[in-house]
Amino acid sequence: MAEPAKSSPLSELRIALPSLPMRLQEVGRFVAANDYDATTRSMRDLAAVAGADPAAFTRLAKAIGYSGWDELRAALTEARRPLQLAPFSVRAKSRRHGPNADVALVTDKLDAEAAGLLRIPAQPIAEAARALHIAKRIWITGYRSCRSVAELLNYELRLFRPDQVQIVGGSGPDDLDLGAFRPGEAVIVIGFLPYTHASVRVVQAAYRAGATLIAIADSVAAPMAEGADHVLLFEAASSPGFFPSLTGAIAIAQSLAAVTFSLGGTAAKKRLQDTEVRLAAASTYVSEKG
């Protein structure tokens, strides 16, 4: 049973999270999402803000293998210590460079992205899904790298709402679609810095048409968030590397699709089955047993 490499205490925490009791999960999520405050504020302070019992923090620490909250916090503190030349306590980090600097880059990136996921607010996604549920038609927009997110969302939503979902510009010039927005329809725009002009035009068209606007963006200050009915935030710049990260946006898109599907009830389930049957009949897939 090879353990999956305990890189940081936060990783351990996040891995153990799903198998923890409910209250400990809440507290664990809070710690993961607010790890900076976890290292600086006192346990009781955190408990007050998180709305939990102080004892829960001690129990959480023990549940994931530490002797107590103090030890967990110490580990978190060391993990987020900035690199420096003259070490406070001599502690050489063997990663960072060497023959496996690449591996370290990957590990750091994945860890940062996992942390980013836990900071995504869940409530707005659920609300946006309700808006999608009642929308007569759903338009999806995303340019450049965000196009991939748009297409995934389009794909998943079409699995159970085949003829009510489409990508803006998916079948012709974007401008034609802009004029087709109607009240009662929903328009989803995905984008982050730097923002494209095209996406801003879509937002304006949606606003003018009186359609429900859902923005998936990296900042409330994003142009597409202006006047949006639902703003779903993720961290694009959190992870090390050179390109903005789309992991958060993808996770939001998938959650959105999942909740919308569950709101669809049996009707949605039936349409999904129909779609699956059709795909199987076209022998798109390799048969399960080889």
Next chain:
Amino acid sequence: MAEPAKSSPLSELRIALPSLPMRLQEVGRFVAANDYDATTRSMRDLAAVAGADPAAFTRLAKAIGYSGWDELRAALTEARRPLQLAPFSVRAKSRRHGPNADVALVTDKLDAEAAGLLRIPAQPIAEAARALHIAKRIWITGYRSCRSVAELLNYELRLFRPDQVQIVGGSGPDDLDLGAFRPGEAVIVIGFLPYTHASVRVVQAAYRAGATLIAIADSVAAPMAEGADHVLLFEAASSPGFFPSLTGAIAIAQSLAAVTFSLGGTAAKKRLQDTEVRLAAASTYVSEKG
């Protein structure tokens, strides 16, 4: 009473430093040099390491206008707080509030995906990136929902290797591209259960052509993993919900692109800059200041 503009607690400290008694200067310098530990360790700990009296820290804080060490430390803590989406106080309640089933679904999904990311093995990704680095040409394949991953990878890689990367079937029937694979080229295939016939054909073609095959899949038993030079695993079924999750695949794709880019060194950096300049010139993006 008008204080001379408190920029940051650290600069106040440095300004006041020369006019302080000798021992307080020592302590002040220590705090300035080790401000991270100042925010995380206890006053007594710091005193022990600095070789000073605990009381000196309280006196230092008062000497530069704070009510005590606690207040100084709080200021230091706030000063080095990383940027984030919402302030600490507001963030607490937004998650998992109320007996809301939809919100719980989203939260569970995000948790599971975060944990899934941390289970992704980093080593194979770094090795695959090296293979991409030396490849003369890179082909990318992904059908159905995996198409979005393929397109993201294509987009990011083309930013710094514009004419060496393309999606299989991106410019015509897939079959035409299958015959174009050559030794020394790399073929990336993304897929998970249920596997499409088309992706298996690509794998076979790559194998026959002697190209380097990189498979991004949810299982070593996946058809596209057979005979692959590099297999990058992620968990597609880990998260609750109804569709397989692509978050892991996206994270792998982005890590792959990031490492390949960093292997590219200055040459890659230069090409990326060229691309950015071209995009800016075409005024694709909204200018930063509005």
Next chain:
DNA sequence: TCGGCCATGAAACATTTGTTGCACGAACTG
């Protein structure tokens, strides 16, 4: 040299911190 002043370290203080024992209630088991 004396007297006042200030810097300094040690010890005592009240407070806050993390921890643990206990009781209640829900969920599961036989």
Next chain:
DNA sequence: CAGTTCGTGCAACAAATGTTTCATGGCCGA
């Protein structure tokens, strides 16, 4: 339905934290 386990909040506990007080010793002006 009783018996058990487990998760949870509350409250008391000992340990630690930051602060204050006090005694000491060096410094400067008279």
